[in-house]
Amino acid sequence: MKTRKTGKAITIILTIIVCIFALFPFIWMLSTSFKTNSEIYNAAPSFIPKEPTASGYINMFTTETSTFNFKQWAANSVFVAFLTTVFSMIIAVLGGYGISRYRFRGRGALSYVVLTTQVLPGSLLMIPLYIIMGNFNLLDTKTGLMLAYVTFTVPFCTWMMKGFFDSIPISLEEAARVDGAGTFRCFATVVLPLTVPGLVSTGLFAFINGWNEYLFASSFMQSYGNWTLPVGIASFKGQYATDWGTLMAGSVLITIPVVILFLGLQKHLVGGMTAGAVKQ
Amino acid sequence: MSERFQEVSGKLDMNKNGKLKKNMEPYLFLAPLLLILLVFLLVPIVKAAAMSFQYYYIVRPSADGHYFVGLENYQNLLADENFYNSVKVTVIYILVTVIGRYVLGFLSALLLNTQFKGRGLARALVIIPWAVPEVVACLVWMLMYDRDYGIINFLLNNAGMLSQNIAFLQDVKVALPAAMVVNIWKGFPFVAIMLLAGMQSISEDLFEAAEIDGASWIQKVRYIVIPGIKSVSTVVFLLLVIWTIKDYAIAYVLAKGGPSRATEILTIFIQQTAFKTFDFGKAAAAGMLMLLVSLVFTFFYFKAVNRGEEDV
Numbered sequence: 001m002k003t004r005k006t007g008k009a010i011t012i013i014l015t016i017i018v019c020i021f022a023l024f025p026f027i028w029m030l031s032t033s034f035k036t037n038s039e040i041y042n043a044a045p046s047f048i049p050k051e052p053t054a055s056g057y058i059n060m061f062t063t064e065t066s067t068f069n070f071k072q073w074a075a076n077s078v079f080v081a082f083l084t085t086v087f088s089m090i091i092a093v094l095g096g097y098g099i100s101r102y103r104f105r106g107r108g109a110l111s112y113v114v115l116t117t118q119v120l121p122g123s124l125l126m127i128p129l130y131i132i133m134g135n136f137n138l139l140d141t142k143t144g145l146m147l148a149y150v151t152f153t154v155p156f157c158t159w160m161m162k163g164f165f166d167s168i169p170i171s172l173e174e175a176a177r178v179d180g181a182g183t184f185r186c187f188a189t190v191v192l193p194l195t196v197p198g199l200v201s202t203g204l205f206a207f208i209n210g211w212n213e214y215l216f217a218s219s220f221m222q223s224y225g226n227w228t229l230p231v232g233i234a235s236f237k238g239q240y241a242t243d244w245g246t247l248m249a250g251s252v253l254i255t256i257p258v259v260i261l262f263l264g265l266q267k268h269l270v271g272g273m274t275a276g277a278v279k280q
Numbered sequence: 281m282s283e284r285f286q287e288v289s290g291k292l293d294m295n296k297n298g299k300l301k302k303n304m305e306p307y308l309f310l311a312p313l314l315l316i317l318l319v320f321l322l323v324p325i326v327k328a329a330a331m332s333f334q335y336y337y338i339v340r341p342s343a344d345g346h347y348f349v350g351l352e353n354y355q356n357l358l359a360d361e362n363f364y365n366s367v368k369v370t371v372i373y374i375l376v377t378v379i380g381r382y383v384l385g386f387l388s389a390l391l392l393n394t395q396f397k398g399r400g401l402a403r404a405l406v407i408i409p410w411a412v413p414e415v416v417a418c419l420v421w422m423l424m425y426d427r428d429y430g431i432i433n434f435l436l437n438n439a440g441m442l443s444q445n446i447a448f449l450q451d452v453k454v455a456l457p458a459a460m461v462v463n464i465w466k467g468f469p470f471v472a473i474m475l476l477a478g479m480q481s482i483s484e485d486l487f488e489a490a491e492i493d494g495a496s497w498i499q500k501v502r503y504i505v506i507p508g509i510k511s512v513s514t515v516v517f518l519l520l521v522i523w524t525i526k527d528y529a530i531a532y533v534l535a536k537g538g539p540s541r542a543t544e545i546l547t548i549f550i551q552q553t554a555f556k557t558f559d560f561g562k563a564a565a566a567g568m569l570m571l572l573v574s575l576v577f578t579f580f581y582f583k584a585v586n587r588g589e590e591d592v
Binding site: 007008011012014015018019021022023025026028029032040041042043044045090091092094095097098099101102104110112113114115116117119120121122123124125126127128129130131132147150151154155158183211212214215219230231233234237244247248251254255258259261262263 | 305306307309310311312313314316317320321323324325327328331338384387388391392394396402404405406407408409410411412413414415416417418419420421422423424428429430431434465468469497522525526528529532533546547550551554555560563564567568570571574575577578581582585
């Protein structure tokens with residue numbers, strides 16, 4: 001009995017240590033974003049800002065120079081991430097349903113291809129895509145960047161949607177068919193409404209991907225006006241290496257929406273990623 | 281005679297049409313997917329494979345444009361000591377971060393699988409590093425790593441562990457380990473969540489039986505938990521390797537591959553070869569080699585996933 005109590009205490013202490021390790025940088029970012037510069041450049045750092053200031057946040061929204069425009073970058077990020085989501089979802093919903101419901105020739109091969117594309121290195125795809133997009137005048141455009149993102153969001157979203165469709169009993173569709181509904185009507189009125197949670201989490205996954213991506217965005221988007229948030233905020237470090245308060249304020253603004261989405265989505269994301277590997 | 285033939289052939293056609301329509305149905309759903317896979321994946325990969333055998337400087341087009349040079353790009357690559365350096369850095373980076381994320385993730389999953397008050401909260405909090413965008417994670421760690429006013433130097437100093445402050449990301453010896461710490465921090469929650477899902481699927485009966493037999497905690501972990509999460513472990517391990525091969529942002533944003541190429545992983549080498557020296561042929565060759573290595577691990581990944589599905 002005694003050993004069990006010490007065991008429990010050790011567990012809780014270790015858990016607290018792991019949580020501190022996980023959270024510390026996040027808390028440090030929040031804390032720094034409200035500090036004045038003089039406090040940030042103090043050799044003895046403080047955890048809670050002594051004179052909290054929102055000037056970093058104000059700077060983020062009010063500074064507009066030829067090389068820095070947070071609002072523009074945010075608009076670009078929203079635009080690219082949103083289009084990536086819509087485009088990937090239309091394809092993934094149809095494709096996922098096709099793979100889930102039909103037994104057709106090449107089904108196994110197609111499943112393998114969809115899974116394999118998830119491991120293709122972006123660094124490899126980037127090289128031919130740069131040339132191909134250049135030929136179509138899509139470099140340094142948001143449409144081009146969105147199309148590049150589709151290369152890796154479509155396979156993953158298709159796989160996630162296939163999983164969600166798999167979990168809907170086929171008998172429901174059969175019942176609708178008996179009532180005379182055609183394939184597409186059945187799909188739109190019976191199946192899709194049942195997959196709303198799946199649609200939402202898969203869609204948000206695509207959105208987060210488009211929101212966070214850095215490699216393609218930094219290689220394809222040359223003009224400041226077309227940058228997305230990750231590229232913009234990373235460049236900010238080089239240009240104004242000193243203004244950490246503003247930089248952290250920007251980081252908080254980029255991170256908060258994603259953290260909220262993640263916490264809401266975690267169960268579905270894990271489900272999609274394990275793809276049958278974890279026994280249910 | 282002819283009438284009858286027509287009738288039969290009409291019937292045949294109808295059957296054929298009916299069947300054809302049924303066969304076409306899946307392809308209506310799959311057509312957009314197939315188109316995307318073809319246009320955005322097959323075409324670029326074939327193009328990359330072709331480029332890897334071509335003279336392909338984008339700023340120095342020769343009179344012949346891009347022409348076939350056989351294995352020259354691959355030969356250049358294998359003669360380039362910076363390529364070997366990036367392979368070496370990548371191997372170290374993968375080995376250390378995969379093991380680091382796995383061990384930390386496994387221990388966290390064990391902790392989060394025990395019963396205690398506030399477990400739900402702890403589970404939610406541990407995920408946060410995974411959710412933070414890579415670029416943002418790098419910026420925060422750059423601030424924490426700073427030589428003059430970073431919190432890490434401050435803490436190490438206070439603990440009496442430093443004789444002088446360290447410029448973590450500018451020091452040739454420390455930069456790579458420092459980048460790996462950021463990678464492990466960002467990646468261990470994924471392992472923890474996946475392994476936790478695996479641990480939760482282990483039957484309670486096993487633990488109860490072990491309890492009756494008087495098994496110690498370590499024995500339970502050794503003989504119940506580890507065998508119980510074997511299939512998800514394999515999948516997680518292979519996913520980590522495959523993802524780390526592709527990893528770019530953390531090492532690049534933190535240290536731009538420097539100092540003295542100490543953090544130049546293969547993806548940075550490829551990006552720089554293409555966009556700094558504009559040798560797209562050589563960059564494509566390096567990318568193709570990287571793809572081959574990825575595919576080897578993918579093969580094992582599929583085997584592991586299939587085995588997992590058969591177990592259900």
